[in-house]
Amino acid sequence: MIDLRLLRDDPDAVRASQQARGDDPTLVDSALDADARRRSSLTEFESLRAEQKAMGKQVAKAQGEEKAELLTRTKHLAEQVKARQAEAQGAEKELDELLYAIPNVVEGAPPGGEADFVVLRHEGGTPRDFAAEGFTPRDHLDLGERLGAIDTARGAKVSGSRFYYLTGIGARLELALLNAAMDQAVTEGFTPMITPTLVKPETMRGTGFLGAHADEVYRLEKDDLYLVGTSEVALAGYHADEIIDLSAGPRRYAGWSACYRREAGSHGKDVRGIIRVHQFHKVEMFSYCAPEDAAAEHQRLLAWEEAMLAKVELPYRVIDTAAGDLGSSAARKFDCEAWLPTQERYLELTSTSNCTTFQARRLGVRERTEDGSTRPVATLNGTLGTTRWIVALLENHQQADGSVRVPAGLRPYLGGLEVLEPVR
RNA sequence: GGAGACGUCGCAUAGUCUGGUCUAGUGCGCCACCCUGCUAAGGUGGUAACGGGGCAACCCGUUCGCGGGUUCAAAUCCCGCCGUCUCCGCCA
Numbered sequence: 001m002i003d004l005r006l007l008r009d010d011p012d013a014v015r016a017s018q019q020a021r022g023d024d025p026t027l028v029d030s031a032l033d034a035d036a037r038r039r040s041s042l043t044e045f046e047s048l049r050a051e052q053k054a055m056g057k058q059v060a061k062a063q064g065e066e067k068a069e070l071l072t073r074t075k076h077l078a079e080q081v082k083a084r085q086a087e088a089q090g091a092e093k094e095l096d097e098l099l100y101a102i103p104n105v106v107e108g109a110p111p112g113g114e115a116d117f118v119v120l121r122h123e124g125g126t127p128r129d130f131a132a133e134g135f136t137p138r139d140h141l142d143l144g145e146r147l148g149a150i151d152t153a154r155g156a157k158v159s160g161s162r163f164y165y166l167t168g169i170g171a172r173l174e175l176a177l178l179n180a181a182m183d184q185a186v187t188e189g190f191t192p193m194i195t196p197t198l199v200k201p202e203t204m205r206g207t208g209f210l211g212a213h214a215d216e217v218y219r220l221e222k223d224d225l226y227l228v229g230t231s232e233v234a235l236a237g238y239h240a241d242e243i244i245d246l247s248a249g250p251r252r253y254a255g256w257s258a259c260y261r262r263e264a265g266s267h268g269k270d271v272r273g274i275i276r277v278h279q280f281h282k283v284e285m286f287s288y289c290a291p292e293d294a295a296a297e298h299q300r301l302l303a304w305e306e307a308m309l310a311k312v313e314l315p316y317r318v319i320d321t322a323a324g325d326l327g328s329s330a331a332r333k334f335d336c337e338a339w340l341p342t343q344e345r346y347l348e349l350t351s352t353s354n355c356t357t358f359q360a361r362r363l364g365v366r367e368r369t370e371d372g373s374t375r376p377v378a379t380l381n382g383t384l385g386t387t388r389w390i391v392a393l394l395e396n397h398q399q400a401d402g403s404v405r406v407p408a409g410l411r412p413y414l415g416g417l418e419v420l421e422p423v424r
Numbered sequence: 425g426g427a428g429a430c431g432u433c434g435c436a437u438a439g440u441c442u443g444g445u446c447u448a449g450u451g452c453g454c455c456a457c458c459c460u461g462c463u464a465a466g467g468u469g470g471u472a473a474c475g476g477g478g479c480a481a482c483c484c485g486u487u488c489g490c491g492g493g494u495u496c497a498a499a500u501c502c503c504g505c506c507g508u509c510u511c512c513g514c515c516a
Binding site: 049050053074077 | 444445473474475477484486495496497
């Protein structure tokens with residue numbers, strides 16, 4: 001939820017943000033109108049209510065005829081109060097719905113849509129030249145099957161398309177990656193968390209995932225619960241309706257969870273292998289911090305993502321996502337995309353968003369300021385490792401014989417194993 | 425799945441039967457000040473959030489788990505839901 005004060009004081013800023021996202025700027029005017037109507041009806045209701053309360057006290061004291069007379073007057077007043085209250089509540093609900101429909105105000109993201117991202121830099125060395133090395137690279141599924149690591153056929157048999165089994169070394173590899181991610185997070189002072197993957201509607205709504213991309217989310221209708229697409233949801237909800245102490249700096253959590261995505265509307269896209277799947281695992285960084293520290297915290301999260309990518313020795317680029325491609329709660333987003341040799345393109349491995357106070361406002365996460373008042377905090381999130389990283393790891397570190405070199409950073413998590421050998 | 429108890433201002437608790445004197449009392453904790461050579465003890469005052477109005481001091485409203493209802497008036501009465509605890513049953 002955006003700041004109502006900002007909407008009132010600087011509606012042009014919100015209109016500009018809507019325009020940058022390619023969203024409807026007239027929402028701003030509808031919200032301003034609803035706000036004005038709410039305030040006037042609320043004032044009317046409140047003065048009538050004050051009168052009613054004062055009269056109630058007289059009724060309590062009065063006796064006999066005087067009381068009977070007061071009762072007839074106050075009965076009439078009660079009807080008016082009820083009507084005005086309904087009016088005020090109606091206006092409030094209308095305003096709320098409009099406010100919930102406006103995505104976060106963009107902060108520094110380049111204008112444009114999905115294709116208009118800005119490449120900030122390339123890291124992790126130049127991608128390998130397989131032609132020069134004298135062999136054609138195999139794709140991750142080919143490699144994974146030879147290693148006995150990935151089984152998509154049985155995944156489809158048991159659960160349908162976009163499901164898979166990680167088997168043998170594949171299962172160990174995922175655990176190694178995620179354990180390395182958890183260890184790094186703990187070393188950097190994050191609190192490790194294993195989070196619920198089913199959440200209530202208000203939590204899902206509060207994090208902003210039920211807006212334009214609601215189709216992406218699995219819903220258990222019978223139980224009125226949602227399956228999370230990332231532990232960000234459970235971590236954002238963790239401090240909902242709380243006043244937390246940030247005087248010692250940001251509160252940082254590292255969430256480990258399964259993630260579920262419907263992948264609606266991506267039919268025919270990335271159908272091979274485990275690039276785009278309905279269920280995977282992820283270690284996610286989540287930070288609650290003071291609003292003025294959020295941009296700096298965003299850079300820190302990005303740096304931690306890059307430290308993990310360095311451990312896995314992948315070539316990647318960092319992009320600054322364009323406004324039109326931001327999620328509804330993000331004010332700015334940086335992705336790290338690893339090079340995928342067989343497709344000769346970049347594949348998103350990490351994504352870090354600065355949600356400023358948008359989520360905290362919806363979820364009621366506040367801090368106490370020095371003057372004793374409260375204010376919403378900022379929330380940020382970023383990826384430290386996912387099942388998908390296996391794709392980039394296998395392809396980039398493959399050798400001519402179908403074996404795969406284990407990057408040094410993961411060896412301690414695989415009992416010192418240096419090479420994954422094909423089993424067939 | 426069944427039965428019962430409970431849910432009140434940071435924590436603990438009073439208030440609910442018998443609706444209005446609740447502007448929610450008290451203790452603890454916390455903050456400020458006073459007293460005391462230091463410490464301990466003591467004293468005085470303050471101590472929720474959200475919204476509306478006002479330059480401000482301040483005023484008003486909402487909130488006693490959540491949502492409805494009854495009533496001139498609800499922490500208090502009625503209905504539904506959620507959560508916690510205890511016992512029983514069932515499953516592992």
